[in-house]
Amino acid sequence: MPIIINVDVMxxxxxxxxxxxxxxxxxTIANLSILxxxxxxAIRLSTLESICKALxxxxxxxxxxxxxxGEV
Structure with missing residues (x-):
């Protein structure tokens, strides 16, 4: 997947x-682990906003x- 989620880095x-x-x-911890x-x-913008606020x-x-x- 070309979108990388760097929650662990933050x-x-x-x-x-x-x-x-x-x-x-x-x-939940399970959903955060999936992310x-x-x-x-997918990720909801409200969830992304909350993560950004918390971090x-x-x-x-x-x-x-x-x-x-290999993609053009």
Missing amino acids: LAKRKMSVTELADRVGI KNGKAK DCQPGDILEYKSDE
Whole structure:
């Protein structure tokens, strides 16, 4: 998938646990883990906003686009 989700990077930078972020955002640890591991197919903008608020970051700090090799 060409969209990379860097929640784990921001968690490390902020020295915050997955459990703490899940509590602050109001989502389950399981759903946050799906997002963190790149298995999510979508993210609600309200969830992205809550994550950004909790981690004091911008959406671009969390989401990254990398094109698949071989695509034009």
